[in-house]
Amino acid sequence: MEAIWRPCLSPNGICTRKSGRPFHQNVHLAVGSRSTRFASSRAAAAAASGSEFDVVVVGTGIIGLTIANRFLTSSDLSVAVVDSRVPCSGATGAGQGYIWMGHKKPGSELWQLAMRSKRLWEELAETIRDQGSDPLHVLGWKRTGSLLVGRSSEELESLKERVVSLKNAGLRAEYLRGNSLRSEEPALGEVGGAALVLDDCQLDAHLTVEFILKGNRSFGLQGRYAEFFNDPVVSLCRSESSGEVEGVQTSGNILKARRAVVVAAGAWSRALMRSLLTGSNSMLDIPVKPRKGHLLIIENFNKLQLNHGVMEVGYIDHQIATQAPGSSASEPPEHEQSFSSISMTATIDMFGNLVLGSSRQFTGFNTEVDQSIVNLIWRRAREFFPVLKGSPLDLCGNKSIRIGLRPYMDGGKPIISNIPGLPTVFLATGHEGGGLCMALGTAEMVCDMVLGNPGKVDWAPFSVQERYLRLLHVAELYKWKFRNMK
Ligand SMILES: Cc1cc2nc3c(=O)[nH]c(=O)nc-3n(C[C@H](O)[C@H](O)[C@H](O)COP(=O)(O)OP(=O)(O)OC[C@H]3O[C@@H](n4cnc5c(N)ncnc54)[C@H](O)[C@@H]3O)c2cc1C
Secondary structure, three states: OOOOOOOOOOOOOOOEOOOOOOOOOOOOOOOOOOOOOOOOOOOEOOOOOOOEEEEEEEOOOHHHHHHHHHHHHHOOOOEEEEOOOOOOOOHHHHOOOEEOOOOOOOOOHHHHHHHHHHHHHHHHHHHHHHOOOOHHHHHOOEOOOEEEEEOOHHHHHHHHHHHHHHHHOOOOEEEEOHHHHHHHOOOOOOOOEEEEEOOOEEOOHHHHHHHHHHHHHHHHOOOOEEEEOOOOEEEEEEOOOOOOEEEEEEOOOEEEEEEEEEEOOHHHHHHHHHHHHOOOOOOOOOOOEEEEEEEEEEOOOOOOOOOOEEEEOHHHHHHHOOOOOOOOOOOOHHHOOOOEEEEEEEEEOOOOOEEEEEEEEOEOEOOOOOHHHHHHHHHHHHHHOHHHOOOOHHHOOOEEEEEEEEEEOHHHOOEEEEEOOEEEEEEEEOOHHHHHHHHHHHHHHHHHHHHOOOOOOOOHHHOHHHHHHHHHHHHHHHHHHHHHHO
16 A cells, blocks of 8 residues: 655654754855754754664755655654754755646656655645645645746747647646736746646745654654754764674764665765765765756745746756766866856745746855856846836845755756665765755655665666666776786
């Protein structure tokens, strides 16, 4: 029987920890992100038998937190989460929040995962509603539908084809132009045509993380949950006799993991995996790169009203575009040139703020605001929404910028997998611009892998074996030859 994801709505959360530092210390959030209550000031006695757990999850972005939640709600395992900072301090805190299928390709390897994940988000919203709360207030959940808009004749042709394939995949989609488009979204200028996907939704990343954390913390009362913030993981702990991974060493703690260590450290996963694999003879290198994104938020901007989330069709190419010409997937990010692209996305969040995106850049781990990028985002939005033309950005009232480092992988596909040779270590990262959308499906997949359950979607496209094993074999062969030549 299929496991149903039951969120824990009880507000009696308890937050347990063993780190020597207080939670409220060093709370650095993505630039311009809202203040959070994630850094709890409540420190209860550590539960889950000292610092021994069944599962240790590294990283408390949306991926790590939903994985922890899934273990807590669908098994009786105990879970610790650990982060070098606090929840939402990575890409998650910057996410725009669209849970959209309109810009994804039916039949692609990502499609099944994204569809499954979206269904789980919808079930969660439904459960919240059944329990008497409004998912809008709890998660910022809105079923606005999405409009993918095009201007050139090629774009319009591609949108028509997209609508056909979305319908064939079972979604409610329509191709709109002229008056029908104008009446759906009056704020749009002369854009030619659009694909409307009626059931696309959005959420608020901060509210959602807050809700998931609260659910996780309620398991602290049963001694099944603990969290360690501002406490980076530095290495794996291995058994001296068998060499098996038995947990992680953080800057201040040793956290034992009886069943699994799950690494969900977003854009930092490559460097972290390298240090975790030091001394293990493994040449595995997962080429996750930080892909910087800016969002512009204009508070209570009533000049532009939107009925739907809106995205330009060019976003799809920007998202899958690989990288700066001349750089390669194996190059470390610090050697990369800056390479920027801007594509228009526009949503109204649950607070009535206009949220405009977004940029994509390979600039290593830099999270400084680049005003020229912000200006380009604004200029791009004005091309689609004429009402913005008469409003200089400087005069638009309270604004903020959110910046996040998307975990980018070549091909736009995440890695959700165990690590060859380390049967208790799992990796879940590389969701680039779709981590919020794909979080619940990813969490389910990781739990099924650890618990030995059959998968709801095919795991193969996301596995290390499938994508890197051949490369690894070649690399190991070279290493072996090199050793024998010496
Ligand atoms: C501008 C922008 C807009 C976006 N909009 C959307 C959207 O609308 N819809 C959507 O689906 N997705 C969107 N995304 C993408 C989405 O935000 C990401 O895919 C997702 O947040 C990735 O989550 P994560 O948990 O993998 O990584 P993160 O949120 O980056 O979390 C990784 C965590 O690992 C921690 N960590 C790192 N190193 C260590 C260590 N050594 N020890 C312990 N912890 C460590 C970090 O501190 C961090 O908290 C957007 C992203 C950006 C930047």
